[in-house]
Amino acid sequence: MILLLVNPPYDINRYMGGLAKVGWVFPPVGLLYIAAYLQKHQPTWKIRIYDAQVEERNFEEVLDELKPDIVGITCQSALVYSTLDTARVVKQKKHETLVIVGGVHASLRPQDLLNSENVDLVVRGEGEETFLEVCSAFQNQEPFAAIAGVSFKDGAAAISHNPDRIISADLDSYPMPALDLVPIEKYRISPDMRTGSRLGLIITSRGCPYDCMFCANKLLTKRTYRLRSIPCVIEEIEYYLEHHRINQLMIFDDNFAVDKKRTLALCDEFVRRGYPAKFNWWAEARVDVLDEEILTAMKRAGCSIISLGLESGNQRLLDLIKKNITLEQTRKTVEIIHKVGIKSRASFILGLPTETRKESLQTIRFAYSLPLDQVRFSIATPFPGTELWDIAIQEGCLDPDSIDWTKLSLMGGYTDFLPVYHPAGRSGRELKQLQRRANLFFFLRPKIVWGYINRIKSVDDLFSICKGFFHLVRATLK
Known part of the structure; x- marks a missing residue:
């Protein structure tokens, strides 16, 4: 499978106004941990990260090049509209792509994302284990009903919210972030x-x-x-x-x-x-x-x-x-x-x-x-x-x-x-x-x-x- 993890476009000028040019630009840490976890457990999968903060390539060109089977998008509250627009572009390119959204806002208000026809599933809470299980189920054409920590569309309009996942206490089982997937020198x-x-x-x-x-x-x-x-x-x-x-x-x-x-x-x-x-x-x-x-x-x-x-x-x-x-x-x-x-x-x-x-x-x-x-x-x-x-x-x-x-x-x-x-x-x-x-x-x-x-x-x-x-x-x- 081919997976693309996306940090969607962030309008720092709107969020910080006149301080935008000196604002922080951090790597998408959550995506880096998820990518590393996927690489550890599924080394045959092709995994890429697109961070709109620092990426020079056009997003649509990246989609045309990779043709991903799954796209995962991280979403903070200020990025809801940007996330939905990113999901729309993905579905327009390849409708059968599974679009997954995670992050703080998605975890707390999954309905804001799942009400869109372009979002298929939301991962709630810490995403490493949940994301891996979702991708594996998708690859094997299995249902999502047994996966803890997800919300998804069950039928034409209904949204199902599975029980929360038990928080992992063993942080050492998570590999270090996949820093090789982003241009680390561009962050500030x-x-x-x-x-x-x-x-x-x-x-x-x-x-x-x-x-x-x-x-x-x-x-x-x-x-x-x-x-x-x-x-x-x-x-x-x-x-x-x-x-x-x-x-x-x-x-x-x-x-x-x-x-x-x-x-x-x-x-x-x-x-x-x-x-x-x-x-x-x-x-x-x-x-x-x-x-x-x-x-x-x-x-x-x-x-x-x-x-x-x-x-x-x-x-x-x-x-x-x-x-x-x-x-x-x-x-x-x-x-x-x-x-x-x-x-x-x-x-x-x-x-x-x-x-x-x-x-x-x-x-x-x-x-x-x-x-x-x-x-x-x-x-x-x-x-x-x-x-x-x-x-x-x-x-x-x-x-x-x-x-x-x-x-x-x-x-x-x-x-x-x-x-x-x-x-x-x-x-x-x-x-x-x-x-x-x-x-x-x-x-x-x-x-x-x-x-x-x-x-x-x-x-x-x-x-x-x-x-x-x-x-x-x-x-x-x-």
Whole structure:
């Protein structure tokens, strides 16, 4: 069989507006894992990946060349229309092709895709095992009724939803992503996160045990937290070093350092292998799982940046969104991060439910009072499957049957449309203005400017930082 996995066209200009030219362009990690899993279990199948973010070839030309038996498309909420259009093109070329859609949005709202005549089946949740079973059943002309974790058309119009698949605890059974199927050198991160010229990306754990109201991942992973073994992680890093000569590694876990003992052991192994001299790395973690021992070990192991989801500078709002942290914890942890010499990048959310303008300004002032190196102020955005989505519907801010999916943007302040959600008594226009000003004024402060000047080690560094600053100022003024 011939299989084509597709990351559909993504209108980054619509999603990020004036910041599009400095936005992140990540490889489609989910597709890379699925491709590797298929290659491991069905080596005779021909598997290709088409990533519209970086692909130079026309999609229709690729379809004409491969004539795939199965096309799998990944779908986030902002890509619903793009996914449906991609499915339409596939069916026009070869109607008997099986079109499968997966990803976060497909998992939570399969009907949005299956209502189209061009989508045959949806894979819900983590896709490796389910996708393999679907493809095998299709090849053998067997029904899908016994496959866990799928939704599909059963007859002319009816949609069947099979039971969820049990989440696999053995992450080591999954091979490393099939990086050879994408042009890895074409992906990029934003200038404020750039600490190297050759980027690698790795996932060392899956899931998050916490319950934040704005996050949909907890529904997909059932709030489980599963770890890859350290030897498995090291094997993948060695591949990056040998084949891609990376000098920056992004640990793309939902929540790094939840397991303290394992985190310390992983850092010790990094030191033992001399990794700090070969690359620096970035991870995302919660303030309540970090302490001085862990942070010192991470710094010694080569960690250069920690990304923190701080969300608000108001304790009432932190409790409301079920963040389960305190402002005191936040300040103490950020100060320790600064003390050990790791750069800190924090995200905050403006426009949370019931948030007043005074509380928004309190969040901005709180962010400015911390010894942070980078921030991102986003606008509260109700994604399907989250409690925030339910609140937005209850408050009459959105109609799930008529929503424009392309407007689900965290960076709505820089776009040409108003945010989908705003608290009662506030306006989308006010939130856009607050977001733009809060982001710009943070980076205009002398100590932040000086920090970026000290990061300049080459002409490429200078160009990257100047480019990022230029587009931030331009997007704010526009």
